[in-house]
Amino acid sequence: MKKLLVSSLTIILSFSATSILAEQKMNHDEMKKMDPKVETSDQPNSHSAIGTVTKVxxxxxxxxxxxxxxxxxxxxxxxxxFSVQDDKLFNKLKVGETVDFEFIKAEQGYVITCVK
Ligand SMILES: [Cu+2]
Incomplete structure (x- = not known):
């Protein structure tokens, strides 16, 4: 009886060890999905802010x-x-103007993509 109990415990333990491994693998795959490098290549991370133009x-x-x-x-x-992505945006970027703008982080720095 005691022997049977021990062997069933061993089975339970090895079974749960397997499921823990499976869980870890799943988490790792999820982490890969959340890799910021993968995300930024798909859609650049855009930020918005309000600012007053001091120099153009x-x-x-x-x-x-x-x-x-x-x-x-x-x-x-x-x-x-900031760098300005499109020349057209300078129509709205005049010294002294307060604007609502969007920008992204590019290799060369921060680039304004939209001005409201
Ligand atoms: Cu800043």
Whole structure:
């Protein structure tokens, strides 16, 4: 009787060990799915903020903005330079204007993609 109990315990233990392994594998696959590198290649991570234009350099496709805090990036309010994706956006980017804008992180820095 005792022997039978031990062997059934062994079966239960090895069975649960197998299911733990299976669970770990599943978690690993899920982690792969969440890999930020894979995500950014699919859709660039876009952020939005409000800022006042302090400087414009259309020839360099750059603009300086004093922006409000950006929650999605944990940024405090600051003045910084952005690249501008499309020349058309300069119609809305004039010194002294306060704009609602969207930007992405690109290899060369932050790029404004949309201005409202
Ligand atoms: Cu900033």
């Amino acid at each position: 350099d259309a020839s360099l496709k750059k603009v300086t903005l004093a922006h409000a805090p950006v929650e999605s990036l944990n940024w405090p309010a600051m003045t910084m330079g």
